Amino acid sequence: MSSASSMSRSTTMAAAAGSFLLLDSLRIWLPSFTTIYGSAGTTPDSVFVVFCLAWIVPLVLAVPLAMPRWGRWLPLIAAAVEVAAHILLQAGASDAWQLYASCVASSAGMAWLVAIAVRGWAPRDAAIGFAIALAATTLMNLATGTVDVTWQPAWSGWPILSMAAVLLLGGCWACRDVTGKGGAALWMAAMPALILAGLISTTIGRTWAGIYWPPTWWGGALVGVGAAAGVWAAWRGGLIRGPWLTAVLIMVVTAFADLSRHGEAFPIWIAWPQALLAFVIPATLAHAAQARVAGSAWRGIAAYVGLLVSVLLLIAYYVAFDMVIPIPRPVFVLVIAAMMGIAALSRRSANLVVPPRTLTIGIATLAVLCFATAFIAASMGPEQTDVPTRLPLRILTYNIRSGISNGGRFNPDALAKVIRANNPDVVMLQEVDRGFLLTGGHDSLALLQRRLHMYAYYSPASEPLFGDAILSKWPLQDVQPMTLPTPGVATRPGALSGVLKLGDGRDLTLVVTHMQESTAGVPASEVVDLTHQISRLSNAGHRPLILTGDFNLEPSDARLQPLLAVLRDGLVLARPLFTWPSDKPTMQLDYIFLSKGLQVSAISVPQTTASDHRPVVATFDWQR
Structure with a gap:
């Protein structure tokens, strides 16, 4: 040579x-x-x-x-x-x-x-x-x-x-x-x-x-x-x-x-x-x-x-x-x-x-x-289950910060471990990254889906590679991404809805969202726009509805009132319930809301620093 x-x-x-x-x-x-x-x-x-x-x-x-x-x-x-x-x-x-x-x-x-x-x-x-x-x-x-x-x-x-x-x-x-x-x-x-x-x-x-x-x-x-x-x-x-x-x-x-x-x-x-x-x-x-x-x-x-x-x-x-x-x-x-x-x-x-x-x-x-x-491609399929979908249903809502832990390390395995330990039927995710270079260029949803073997649905917010997602043990129907146009907010908020067909012939609408802040905090118009979308979904299908997400608002904030006029606060009896920051939480920014006909129990906030938020887990059943 x-x-x-x-x-x-x-x-x-x-x-x-x-x-x-x-x-x-x-x-x-x-x-x-x-x-x-x-x-x-x-x-x-x-x-x-x-x-x-x-x-x-x-x-x-x-x-x-x-x-x-x-x-x-x-x-x-x-x-x-x-x-x-x-x-x-x-x-x-x-x-x-x-x-x-x-x-x-x-x-x-x-x-x-x-x-x-x-x-x-x-x-x-x-x-x-x-x-x-x-x-x-x-x-x-x-x-x-x-x-x-x-x-x-x-x-x-x-x-x-x-x-x-x-x-x-x-x-x-x-x-x-x-x-x-x-x-x-x-x-x-x-x-x-x-x-x-x-x-x-x-x-x-x-x-x-x-x-x-x-x-x-x-x-x-x-x-x-x-x-x-x-x-x-x-x-x-x-x-x-x-x-x-x-x-x-x-x-x-x-x-x-x-x-x-x-x-x-x-x-x-x-x-x-x-x-x-x-x-x-x-x-x-x-x-x-x-x-x-x-x-x-x-x-x-x-x-x-x-x-x-x-x-x-x-x-x-x-x-x-x-x-x-x-x-x-x-x-x-x-x-x-x-x-x-x-x-x-x-x-x-x-x-x-x-x-x-x-x-x-x-x-x-x-x-x-x-x-x-x-x-x-061959390893991305969910596990098939013959168990009929019916209530009670366990739901986990989680702001995963693109899969980055509170200490700054990207660790989808830690997130998957937290989710798996709580055995949810449905996982509602916010701050989902699909390849955003600023947060590392990872597809956090695909990585979690491969680890949890669930059906995955995604909705972008203001950026096609960053938004909200739902993981479910069963396929969803009528999946709808929604945007909430809010003037003055660079990072436009979004939401994702889907319908879960229950084994008893009834349907359940699931919605996940993430409210975004302007220089003056979350605009009141964001919550009003979301409320209109929720009302539209409820009236269109006459289905019970569950809404979860990171609202960047505390429970006493008056800006939540339009939403509380159409849905019930599912966490009100469990407070104080702090979710942020995950190492020493002092604020509740994450919520679960539900419509009439549903009741919530077994509410918990697992202690973890796999993200900067802690997840919220709850079990839902028909109201008796």
Whole structure:
């Protein structure tokens, strides 16, 4: 094996492992500073922005530090720091330890990216490595149901981390003397590519985030095929000789993947533009890798500007989720895509040589990804039961905060354990995440459904990947997602209703909701709008009804009065009944309301910190 070939492979594998860990770091860092450093929706957004910038702005120093001869050690040092931080996270760090370990991991990963740009790692090899990282992340999300490395069990998490660490550190050691002369475009596009992939193309939960059960199995397979084809496109050197098609395509595909809505839910065809984006992102990087030669300082500055601007756009994208601003949220994602398109346009006219083994590698990758998808699809069905549905019925309502515990760790197993221990027939969930990068990019509903083997139904609120859900031992009928348009509230509230057919011939309507706050608290109009929806459901079917959810109001609040005029407070005899915060609860924010003809008993609030709320469990029967 020639030294040039060996160096090429070292560069590719190190770039793949480094960007894989960097994307994984972001999926820990973002939810850590919105759940541990502060609280999303409560802590001022300016505080989050300043805290984030404190870890990013100093990274500009990586440019001059990597330029001298002794700067050859900076990529290895930054990689070692990132690996050490990941080891701490993998070992179970939580609370402040998790927050700062994830900050260090993300900051070190970005410093590594700037350093390898300055040192001049071969752009083509690096672009292939980035494509491999995105395909590996997609494969991992398919195989685990969207659980990233840090939150996986020890038997899988440690081997994956160890392999990535060996490839990264070994590659950085092998490339320590590299002083290349590549262009700057790839490095400007690298961080935008990782963020765009984290937002859309690697987020498999988007393809499962429909309203009805079961989810479409083919969506994940399609995205897997796109990611594998992306590795082929990067190896090939792009799509066609001219990069204009690629630059336009990444903008158009991003628009369709992020702007498309059917009401507020993603349409069933959303997997197609997502899969195409998984293919186009690596192709765009391959074009950018062929830019004209630039000096080391310019390469480093390009990498730094790319990461700084793309992270700021990501922050703005999520600030718009909590704050009413005049710029539509998808515009920020389109600007990230535009940064990549501009980088692709700097390509030279020269073509890259395609190795003959490329097609074989692509086909093998496709087969692995499709097999993983088939395995996931086969394991998502609920357990069948022949027990007829009849009252009494045990219901659990729970704000799961995207599956993130009170200590900031993502742990769907802990949530499933709490739910399973209370043996509910129906589970009403709020703050359900289907792939929101700000909270880690996990599909918390699919993960709980797989663990509990229940039928799952979902309704988005103001964001297609964030809303309410119902898990049931039996299938529901007449499932209806509802939105509650409230002026002045950025995070628009929603609700989900479904009808449970009882064995005695009667029906029961179930409704779950989550009231959202403005700067002045929950608007009274939200409760009024919900009351109108409840009255509509009750009058339409003449069925008894149970409403549960997080109302962000205490029992004495007068804003609940319109709802109490049509439903009874099911928890009134059990108070005091504190549900928030879960470690030392002092407030009741979670409720159960019921219509005439029903009675409630066996009310309990299990002690757990699996979320920042405690669940409420109750048994319902016909009133006697």
